Amino acid sequence: MASAHPPTPVLCGLGGWLPPRIVTNEELSRGLDTSDTWIRTRTGIGRRHVAEPGTATSDLAVEAARRALKSAGTDHADALILATTTPDRPCPATAPLIAAELGLGTVPALDVGAVCTGFLYALATGAGFLAAGLAGTVLVVGADTYSRILDPADRSTRALFGDGAGAVVLRAGTADEPGALGPLVLASDGTGADLIRVPSGGSRDPVRPGTAHLSDPYFRMEGKKVFRNAVERMAAASRQVAERRGWGVEGIDLLVAHQANVRILYAVADLLGLPRSRCHVHLDRVGNTAAASVPLALADAAAGGALRPGDRVVTCAFGGGLTWGAAALNWPGISPH
Template identity: 80%
Template sequence: MASAHPPAPVLCGLGTWLPPHVVTNDDLSRELDTSDEWIRSRTGIGRRHVADPGTATSDLAVEAGRRALKSAGLDAADTVVVATTTPDRPCPATAPLVASELGLGTVPAFDVGAVCTGFLYALATAAGFLAAGSAGTVLVIGADTYSSILDPADRSTRAIFGDGAGAVVLRAGDPDEPGALGRVELGSDGRGCDLITVPSGGSRDPIRAETADRADPFFRMEGKKVFRNAVERMAESSQTAAERLGWGVGDVDLLVAHQANIRIMHAVADRLCLPRSRCHVHLDRVGNTAAASIPLALADAAATGRLQPGDRIVTTAFGGGLTWGAAALRWPDVSPA
């Protein structure tokens, strides 16, 4: 007899990649009016990885994807979804190149753009492919090279963002097994589209020869307004994701939040009445890696023993759009590669 429920998306592989070049707060202080104390006190960040010239988002994504497939014990996946704000080019999407470089042939491959919430939007998209029977395995990659869109003179953004990629493999499975994702809770509010943005370079404000001197091709963010929105939306969606699996918030063993800012992460934990000790922190070593943030933090938590098989976890993120989301699962017996 056929199952009464569609297949559940089950996490079965995890891989990450960080460019080897590290930029410390002291390195930044030699270029900008800032200091290690100023950056750490406001963000919790001590260093970040930055891609070398000539290294593109696809390069990071390919390496993370290859490692995720290895972690899952697979040579291939049926579909590739890449979440990124910094594609190799405005056109075409980066995912088809990533799939090709991984030797996956002509599988469906496409990008998802939801800024720092992109990985969760990509997870939800992958879950739909699995539930519909359109794929049996999906490679989901979050990858960004924010160094390519940061204003070299803006100490606030240069202090926060780093480059990196993280990937997971999802397979069709049973909703009661470890690694099965609950419903991914997503939301957006376009009224805040100007709070996190790259103003120029799109169809709203194309960069043309006659307007190039007025163009602003760099990433901009209104930090104070983003902070308030992020805390509220991440806490609400996290609580909903936990409750859909029948958990109370106190049942959550680890909160793996988007690694944006230590103050935001702690404020979300406080609003959920979770001890801050249950909020995993990885940004001190990598900064805000945007769409790569959650898989990188998951891998770090697993590698350092913070995550054990069977642990109840909630992941949550907030990003430009405005967009936000959360997902909950019991951690499977997966070793990051």
């Protein structure tokens, strides 16, 4: 007899990839009006990885995906979902290319665009594939090359972001298994769409007739307003999933939040009443890697011993749209690659 309950998504593989080139604050300050002290004080970031010319988002995604599949002990998935703000091209979607590069065959593959919350939206989409019986395993990837869309003269954004990719494998399972994911909470508020934006390049502001240029192709952000919204939204969503899971905030062993700014991370922990020691920090070495941030931080925490099997994890994110969300996860005994 078929179960009356849909299968629970279970995390069974994890991998990440960072391009080899490292750009330190000192290097950045040689061509920008900033300094290591200024960047560290305001963001907590010491360095970031940057993709070399000719390296696309799909290249990073393929490397992370291969490592996630290896971690899961397989070379196949029934579907692939990519979260990104920096696809290889405006059209077509990048996910089918990644699936082809991985040799997955003609599996369903699609892009999800929710900026820095994209990985959580992609997780929820993957959970839906499992619940609908469309797949037994789903490869979920978050990858971005923000270095391609940053204004070279804008220190407020150029110092923040790095390139990278992270991936997980989800399989259909039960709620009492190690690695069980959920509940998930997702939300949006389009009235704040202009707080995080790339003004040109879409149908609202396309290439001008008679020119080959966009009026403003760079990433823009209203930092102070984003800070306040990010703290409040991520804290509220994290509290919601912890309570719905039956843990309560006090039962969270580790908070793995989107790695945007160390002051945001600590402010979220403070608002929740969690010790800052339970908030994992990875951005000091990689910066804000956008959609890759959450899986890369999970991989870093697991590899460094901050996560142990059975730990109660809450992960949360905030990004353009505005979008935000959180998810609860019982940490499995897996080794990230």
